[in-house]
Amino acid sequence: MTQPYARVDEQPIDEAAVRAAVDSPESGAVVVFHGVIRNHDGGAAVRALDYSAHPEAQRLLAELVADEAARSGLRLAAAHRVGALRIGDAALVAAAAAAHRAEAFAAIERLVERIKAEIPIWKRQHFADDTSEWVGL
Template sequence: MTLYAHVVEGPIDEAAVRDAVGSDADGAVVLFCGVVRDHDGGRSVRALDYRAHPDAERFLADIVARVNAQTGCLVAAVHRVGDLRIGDVALYAAASAGHRAEAFAACELLVEEIKRGVPIWKRQHYDDGVSEWIGL
């Protein structure tokens, strides 16, 4: 199995993420799309940008490998960096398994571990002209 874990500038290839976990043995594939929304904490958001540590892709690959080993599911993830607008996808994460419950659980674990352990930082730009870094 080849790990599929990338940090990219520009739109993410959803089909490639899904194909990275495809298996004839699996009956379930779960694909999570983390989408830029127009609000946060009661404030209107107009855009955001993500910045990554130079080793962010290595951290992401480590998490993909760990979740794969822990769950026995095939998992993959791609995180986008740079300037994103409302509606853009910032993260695709996928998991496949024999049954849906395992695939959902593996995908949820993968997303939580990415949020917790990959050094990628988000700056939100609000409609009132203020911007702030989130989660530093």
């Protein structure tokens, strides 16, 4: 198996590239997760987010995706955006391909949870009242 697709980048995420990275004739199910910027958090109106990443985030994401792919035996891919994001922008796109949907759904959930817990990417939320807070530090 080739190295799984994993990107940490300031450019908008290319969803088609993430999905294409897991396509195969053996797959009967492809699950794609979009983590998008919403306009609220904890009852407060959010107007924008800034994501910052540790310099090793790209390498660590590639290792995590490869590890999860090896554990599951499935084709996996993930891309996380950093920089200034607006409401509706995709911050995380991940994909899992499997022979059956249950495997793909389970794999995408594990992958996304591990990315959120293990990859050193932090977000700063900017609220409508001109305050802000860091999340994930």
